[in-house]
Amino acid sequence: xxxxxxxxxxxxxxxxxxxxxxxxxxxxxxxxxxxxxxxxxxxxxxxxxxxxxxxxxxxxxxxxxxxxxxxxxxxxxxxxxxxxxxxxxxxxxxxxxxxxxxxxxxxxxxxx
Amino acid sequence: xxxxxxxxxxxxxxxxxxxxxxxxxxxxxxxxxxxxxxxxxxxxxxxxxxxxxxxxxxxxxxxxxxxxxxxxxxxxxxxxxxxxxxxxxxxxxxxxxxxxxxxxxxxxxxxxxxx
Numbered sequence: 105x106x107x108x109x110x111x112x113x114x115x116x117x118x119x120x121x122x123x124x125x126x127x128x129x130x131x132x133x134x135x136x137x138x139x140x141x142x143x144x145x146x147x148x149x150x151x152x153x154x155x156x157x158x159x160x161x162x163x164x165x166x167x168x169x170x171x172x173x174x175x176x177x178x179x180x181x182x183x184x185x186x187x188x189x190x191x192x193x194x195x196x197x198x199x200x201x202x203x204x205x206x207x208x209x210x211x212x213x214x215x216x
Numbered sequence: 217x218x219x220x221x222x223x224x225x226x227x228x229x230x231x232x233x234x235x236x237x238x239x240x241x242x243x244x245x246x247x248x249x250x251x252x253x254x255x256x257x258x259x260x261x262x263x264x265x266x267x268x269x270x271x272x273x274x275x276x277x278x279x280x281x282x283x284x285x286x287x288x289x290x291x292x293x294x295x296x297x298x299x300x301x302x303x304x305x306x307x308x309x310x311x312x313x314x315x316x317x318x319x320x321x322x323x324x325x326x327x328x329x330x331x
Contacts, residue, residue, distance in 0.1 A: 108259075135317055137318065137319075144225075144323060145323065146306060146321040146322055146323040146324050147260075147306070147319075147321040148321075149318045149319070152317070152318055154317065162318060194259055194260070196259075196260075198317065200317070201310075201317020201318075202248055202267075202310050202317045203317070204250060204262045204265050205260075205262075205319060206262070207252075207259035207260040207261070208259050209257075209258055209259045210257075210258075210259055
């Protein structure tokens with residue numbers, strides 16, 4: 105079934121550790137996004153990529169980095185995790201900017 | 217800057233009753249508007265979208281929404297609630313002319329359906 109695959113589904117991580125959240129889509133969508141979801145705050149955009157080879161900062165980019173080496177993959181890296189990065193992270197993709205976005209099932213990350 | 221306000225973080229209805237979830241937006245350019253539903257421990261699923269054209273849009277699972285420019289609203293409705301409609305609902309706006317195409321989400325409304 106076509107869609108977005110995120111890994112891991114959940115992770116507990118010690119503060120200061122490096123972590124990469126993986127995201128792969130098989131729909132050949134141009135645009136990809138990373139959001140974090142926190143209670144009472146809805147979803148907030150961390151980083152985005154309109155096409156392979158380009159990335160941009162969203163609303164809350166600090167402490168996170170992304171890369172887009174090809175169309176299908178859009179990993180999110182926490183270089184040195186802090187407790188405030190405890191959240192549920194969603195990857196999404198769309199055919200083009202402004203089009204409806206398709207979401208993965210999320211990664212639940214806890215930083216201790 | 218764009219923003220989305222969902223009125224009511226929690227809405228409770230009886231099974232068979234009308235569902236009305238309110239969404240107001242702020243945008244300096246013609247908006248693209250979306251409603252998403254999120255079931256527990258799952259990602260967001262698109263219910264419906266408005267980009268251009270007809271202002272009354274129909275989505276999946278019997279939901280519909282009407283774009284009212286004069287009221288800057290995009291309220292979600294369903295004539296008769298089912299137990300399976302219990303979930304969290306998010307309204308979102310996208311600036312189709314921007315470079316990011318990002319979505320700005322409201323804070324979400326949890327819909328409870330009572331038997």
